[in-house]
Amino acid sequence: MVARDTVTNMPSKHSKILVLGPSWVGDMVLAQSLFKTLKLNDPDCIIDVAAPAWTLPLIELMPEVNKGIALPFKHGQFALFERIKFGKSLRTEAYTQAIILTNSLKSAILPFAANIPQRTSFLGEMRYGLVNDVRKLDKIKLPRTVDRFVTLGLKKNAPLPDNIPNPSLIANKDHALATLQKLGISSPSNPILGLCPGAEYGEAKRWPAEYYAEVAREALSKGWQVWLFGSEKDIPVTNAINQLTENQCLDLGGKTNLSEAIDLMSLCDNVISNDSGLMHVAAALDKKLVAIYGSSNPHHTPPMSNKAAVEYLALECSPCFKRECPLGHLNCLKNIKPQQIISHLNLPN
Numbered sequence: 280m281v282a283r284d285t286v287t288n289m290p291s292k293h294s295k296i297l298v299l300g301p302s303w304v305g306d307m308v309l310a311q312s313l314f315k316t317l318k319l320n321d322p323d324c325i326i327d328v329a330a331p332a333w334t335l336p337l338i339e340l341m342p343e344v345n346k347g348i349a350l351p352f353k354h355g356q357f358a359l360f361e362r363i364k365f366g367k368s369l370r371t372e373a374y375t376q377a378i379i380l381t382n383s384l385k386s387a388i389l390p391f392a393a394n395i396p397q398r399t400s401f402l403g404e405m406r407y408g409l410v411n412d413v414r415k416l417d418k419i420k421l422p423r424t425v426d427r428f429v430t431l432g433l434k435k436n437a438p439l440p441d442n443i444p445n446p447s448l449i450a451n452k453d454h455a456l457a458t459l460q461k462l463g464i465s466s467p468s469n470p471i472l473g474l475c476p477g478a479e480y481g482e483a484k485r486w487p488a489e490y491y492a493e494v495a496r497e498a499l500s501k502g503w504q505v506w507l508f509g510s511e512k513d514i515p516v517t518n519a520i521n522q523l524t525e526n527q528c529l530d531l532g533g534k535t536n537l538s539e540a541i542d543l544m545s546l547c548d549n550v551i552s553n554d555s556g557l558m559h560v561a562a563a564l565d566k567k568l569v570a571i572y573g574s575s576n577p578h579h580t581p582p583m584s585n586k587a588a589v590e591y592l593a594l595e596c597s598p599c600f601k602r603e604c605p606l607g608h609l610n611c612l613k614n615i616k617p618q619q620i621i622s623h624l625n626l627p628n
Contacts, residue, residue: 366392481602
């Protein structure tokens with residue numbers, strides 16, 4: 280069926296796009312570069328994003344997106360009939376295109392069931408038919424995750440733009456101050472250093488807690504506040520850092536949801552982070568950022584910000600992309616010393 284303008288009864292030229300978004304927080308931040316590219320090429324297009332519920336707080340901070348749609352499926356669950364049923368429920372939305380950012384077979388079922396005429400993605404897991412606008416994934420020409428996302432929003436075989444737009448989340452300062460009040464914390468008056476010592480992927484992405492503590496002590500000695508960010512899973516490491524600083528930090532580990540953490544991070548002057556979702560959040564908030572890489576590759580998922588500095592040793596054994604160091608030494612992280620990170624902060628003498 281051809282979409283028509285209700286006033287002129289002429290065929291509508293506006294696109295209505297459903298993006299099947301990624302599950303990782305960092306990848307969802309990077310997906311905003313795709314949304315911005317779609318809007319640059321067609322300012323009147325409507326973009327909806329279907330993704331796991333835990334990523335939707337990010338969508339709410341992206342003005343390019345019309346709405347987020349929470350996918351009701353458990354992580355890793357195939358749920359064939361449930362996906363077909365959910366896809367059929369979206370048929371009334373009359374999407375003109377689906378862009379599928381993940382490569383799994385199950386992620387392509389929903390847009391097929393929704394009768395979306397153009398279903399764009401890389402081939403992935405044998406998705407012939409489910410994906411009918413198949414793009415070739417050239418990892419040499421498209422080395423970064425953000426490049427791969429953006430190319431799916433372009434016409435087939437179109438070159439990447441010279442300047443891919445950076446993600447830029449719109450945080451709410453009033454919400455941040457309200458969150459502090461809820462936690463019984465007064466509004467900050469000193470510069471704030473945010474530390475993000477977690478990384479859900481595994482310890483091979485985590486700079487040592489004692490190194491973070493040394494940086495924190497240096498900042499505290501110069502009159503800065505230090506805030507420790509992390510989810511419930513990061514409580515052990517944020518607690519450890521705080522104890523090493525004699526509990527002088529504001530330990531936010533497990534005390535905020537993602538939306539609150541983003542708003543609070545917007546108050547920070549500097550952020551130091553492992554390669555994690557919060558690292559990409561800090562970059563998208565335009566914070567002065569030091570991003571620390573161990574087992575992963577900064578050329579694949581770099582922070583998309585000109586205010587970011589990357590610390591990466593590029594050892595012979597890295598990037599290995601392992602959750603734990605296969606050699607048992609973790610030199611890719613342990614050999615990045617605290618003073619290297621402190622040198623980026625421009626602390627007062």
